[in-house]
Amino acid sequence: METVVIAGVGLIGGSFGLALKGAGFGGRILGVSSPQTIEKALRRGAIDEGASLEDAAPRADLIYLAGPIRAILETIPKLDGLVREGALVTDAGSTKRRICDAGRGLRRALFVGGHPMAGKERRGVEEAEAELFRGRPYLLAPARPEDLESGAALEFTGWLRRIGAEVRVMTPEEHDRAVALSSHLPQMLSTALAAALGGEEGARWAAGPGLVDMTRLALSGWDIWQDILETNRDEIVRALESFGGDLDAMRAQLERGLPEETFRRGAEFARRLRERR
Amino acid sequence: METVVIAGVGLIGGSFGLALKGAGFGGRILGVSSPQTIEKALRRGAIDEGASLEDAAPRADLIYLAGPIRAILETIPKLDGLVREGALVTDAGSTKRRICDAGRGLRRALFVGGHPMAGKERRGVEEAEAELFRGRPYLLAPARPEDLESGAALEFTGWLRRIGAEVRVMTPEEHDRAVALSSHLPQMLSTALAAALGGEEGARWAAGPGLVDMTRLALSGWDIWQDILETNRDEIVRALESFGGDLDAMRAQLERGLPEETFRRGAEFARRLRERR
Numbered sequence: 001m002e003t004v005v006i007a008g009v010g011l012i013g014g015s016f017g018l019a020l021k022g023a024g025f026g027g028r029i030l031g032v033s034s035p036q037t038i039e040k041a042l043r044r045g046a047i048d049e050g051a052s053l054e055d056a057a058p059r060a061d062l063i064y065l066a067g068p069i070r071a072i073l074e075t076i077p078k079l080d081g082l083v084r085e086g087a088l089v090t091d092a093g094s095t096k097r098r099i100c101d102a103g104r105g106l107r108r109a110l111f112v113g114g115h116p117m118a119g120k121e122r123r124g125v126e127e128a129e130a131e132l133f134r135g136r137p138y139l140l141a142p143a144r145p146e147d148l149e150s151g152a153a154l155e156f157t158g159w160l161r162r163i164g165a166e167v168r169v170m171t172p173e174e175h176d177r178a179v180a181l182s183s184h185l186p187q188m189l190s191t192a193l194a195a196a197l198g199g200e201e202g203a204r205w206a207a208g209p210g211l212v213d214m215t216r217l218a219l220s221g222w223d224i225w226q227d228i229l230e231t232n233r234d235e236i237v238r239a240l241e242s243f244g245g246d247l248d249a250m251r252a253q254l255e256r257g258l259p260e261e262t263f264r265r266g267a268e269f270a271r272r273l274r275e276r277r
Numbered sequence: 278m279e280t281v282v283i284a285g286v287g288l289i290g291g292s293f294g295l296a297l298k299g300a301g302f303g304g305r306i307l308g309v310s311s312p313q314t315i316e317k318a319l320r321r322g323a324i325d326e327g328a329s330l331e332d333a334a335p336r337a338d339l340i341y342l343a344g345p346i347r348a349i350l351e352t353i354p355k356l357d358g359l360v361r362e363g364a365l366v367t368d369a370g371s372t373k374r375r376i377c378d379a380g381r382g383l384r385r386a387l388f389v390g391g392h393p394m395a396g397k398e399r400r401g402v403e404e405a406e407a408e409l410f411r412g413r414p415y416l417l418a419p420a421r422p423e424d425l426e427s428g429a430a431l432e433f434t435g436w437l438r439r440i441g442a443e444v445r446v447m448t449p450e451e452h453d454r455a456v457a458l459s460s461h462l463p464q465m466l467s468t469a470l471a472a473a474l475g476g477e478e479g480a481r482w483a484a485g486p487g488l489v490d491m492t493r494l495a496l497s498g499w500d501i502w503q504d505i506l507e508t509n510r511d512e513i514v515r516a517l518e519s520f521g522g523d524l525d526a527m528r529a530q531l532e533r534g535l536p537e538e539t540f541r542r543g544a545e546f547a548r549r550l551r552e553r554r
Contacts (some may be wrong), residue, residue, distance in 0.1 A: 269471040
């Protein structure tokens with residue numbers, strides 16, 4: 001792996017460039033982004049040069065698509081006409097089924113979907129850091145399990161481990177269901193809670209630190225969430241349905257007694273979640 | 278106000294003692310708690326001496342009940358036989374209707390319910406601090422509005438302002454409805470979410486910082502929540518019902534389109550919540 005092209009040099013793309021260099025990658029890193037972003041990314045040292053997709057893609061051993069889901073979906077079909085035979089294309093999008101479907105259409109390049117479970121509240125290459133992936137799960141969703149055995153894929157996963165990521169392999173379907181529960185459902189609850197309290201006179205003055213925690217996700221940008229909701233709609237609907245049932249059950253418990261067992265299970269999960277980190 | 282008795286010298290009670298002294302209170306502060314807690318509170322300087330309720334109450338100008346709701350409800354009926362005529366009794370419990378009902382039964386003392394909207398993740402007098410109440414709302418729920426015009430009540434509210442609290446007056450009913458929405462509903466959602474994800478294989482590895490935020494309240498102790506759920510059951514049930522309807526509506530929006538408007542309203546409330554702080 002000599003030449004890496006990062007398309008979308010934001011928080012994730014920029015961090016990937018910094019992480020590769022920090023882990024000893026000696027090849028060349030090309031960035032595809034707006035001129036302003038390229039300038040910032042060059043200054044941060046996240047990339048070695050900026051280029052258009054048309055100029056960069058033919059030189060790439062690895063193309064790392066780190067833009068919004070919508071941009072990833074637009075870029076993939078263009079790549080077959082640009083890339084070298086045998087190049088590896090991967091992405092860092094938050095949903096996987098639609099993106100991996102698009103990746104399956106590539107003939108000359110191998111596509112392996114990816115999703116680093118890493119992030120920060122603020123976005124942009126200014127926030128990028130070489131250690132962003134360290135100790136964090138990094139999902140890979142190959143079209144077929146044997147795709148990960150190719151030389152290009154083995155080299156890529158080797159670099160992922162070197163930048164500190166914990167590589168996990170699952171199907172796009174398994175991924176989209178898992179993130180619907182662990183990421184998209186919490187977002188919907190935070191947004192719904194904040195929206196519900198917006199109309200309540202007394203709720204704001206009575207707010208404590210707990211409500212601040214519970215409404216932090218509600219600050220997330222709509223641009224990102226529009227793409228996620230559109231590409232994982234069925235799983236999110238299913239997660240909301242299932243959670244609605246849980247909430248009804250908890251309310252019924254409270255009407256006739258106390259939901260002590262639910263509190264016990266919730267506290268246990270919350271503790272285990274923190275132990276893992 | 279010469280002598281203050283703090284019954285339950287934990288985080289809130291201990292902080293009230295420290296705050297009074299920090300604001301220049303020159304009288305005596307008696308603590309009623311377990312021997313171990315009294316020792317720690319004396320070492321922190323939150324109280325001047327420890328005493329039993331029977332010994333302390335007859336000396337008090339102000340009795341500040343800062344134990345669990347259950348302890349407050351048990352203590353109030355005992356006070357009529359102990360206190361000086363005209364003493365003021367107040368509390369720091371998280372729900373107000375049941376406590377204020379009990380307070381109305383006092384004949385010799387005046388009862389004004391209270392609820393400081395201040396706290397910390399960790400409890401105990403070790404965590405107490407003089408500045409805990411500064412800039413935070415402090416609710417007062419008098420049985421009748423004119424109760425706040427009595428000399429004892431005016432002196433107490435003067436001290437609340439001196440320790441930096443923002444005093445707000447509402448009825449116990451208004452209070453319990455407001456905290457059902459701003460505090461108890463978020464707790465139930467965090468607990469229900471954490472409990473729901475406990476059974477999901479993939480959810481824990483796919484967890485990001487958002488899920489950590491959303492499950493922090495699920496770590497709260499059951500002992501505190503048992504009291505809150507028992508004394509505010511109807512309002513919490515109502516809040517859960519209403520939120521369940523909001524969630525259904527959001528799901529329906531997602532099934533046929535996108536809940537952009539809900540995201541906008543949620544982000545707006547979350548932003549306003551942070552501006553106030």
